[in-house]
Amino acid sequence: METLSVRCNHCGAPLQVSGSTRFVTCQFCHSSLEVKRTDTSIFTEEVAKIAQNTGKMAESLEVITLQNEIERLDRENAPEVAATQAKQLPAGAKVAGGLIGMIMMLLFTSFGLFFAISSSRMGAPFIFQLFGGGFALIGIIALVSIISKAVSSSTKIGEVSSYETRRAALVQKLAALAEK
């Protein structure tokens, strides 16, 4: 069997390896070595070192990717977060306010309708029915606006909280990498 002389990449000791050997342990310093061949030369490289370097490189790439991701999230969501925090009433107060508004507008609308219908029944001039109808219409418009505001504010709160969840997950990953 053909044997080849190589030097340990770690301590420089001469080693004998067979032609087909890919991995060898140095008898002197016990480094794990990979035997590498080119057309003209043969040499060794420490396996642990290779793994370490690749690992470190992958890790730092991952760290950079995570940091970029967090920055991007912050940039994209900054206006939304600021706006939501600025007008954040306690959720309970908001819901109560919305409900009271809705009930008032419902009463307003029913009053307008009632006024229009009963004045028409009593044969009052048309202007009374118009008046009642106008009341009802205003009530309905206000009701729709209250509902749509409630829907849009709850969507915004949802978006912000999903941003916060995603950000927290990224930060956690980053912290896990830093601990390594």
Ligand SMILES: [Zn+2]
């Ligand atoms: Zn060695």
